[in-house]
Amino acid sequence: MNLQEFKNRLAANNPPQDIPLPLQALWYEAKGDWDQAHHLAQSAGDAAGAWVHAYLHRKEGDLSNAAYWYSRAGKTVSQLPLKAEWEEITQALLQQQS
Known part of the structure; x- marks a missing residue:
């Protein structure tokens, strides 16, 4: 799945179930459900989950x-606009799936 396909799936009621928790978290965040996104990122327990978790707290202002x-x-604090960072993380995690 590429970034555009992932974005197209934002029209669905639920995230794709065949993607890891950090990508599911990004899906929920894009849909406006920060709490569910945070729960999933925190549950991932890996570097990808920590990266999404960092983004979520940056978006929150913490x-x-x-x-x-x-x-x-293992990342530096992002200085990108939030939308650009969301796309950067999503793209990187999708590429790991390939």
């Missing part, structure tokens, strides 16, 4: 918590 999660993900 920058110190976001910095912690970027560190856990």
Whole structure:
């Protein structure tokens, strides 16, 4: 699945079930369900989940918590606009699936 196909699936009522939790979290965040996105990112327990978790806290405005999660993900704190960061993370995680 590429980024555009993933975005097209945002029209559905549920995320694709064949994708990992961090991508499901990004799907829910794009749909406006921050709480479900946070729950899924936190449940992932891996670097991808930590990266999504960092993004979510950055979007929330909790920058110190976001910095912690970027560190856990092995990433630097993003300076991108939030939409661009969402696309960057989504694209990277989709490429890992290929």
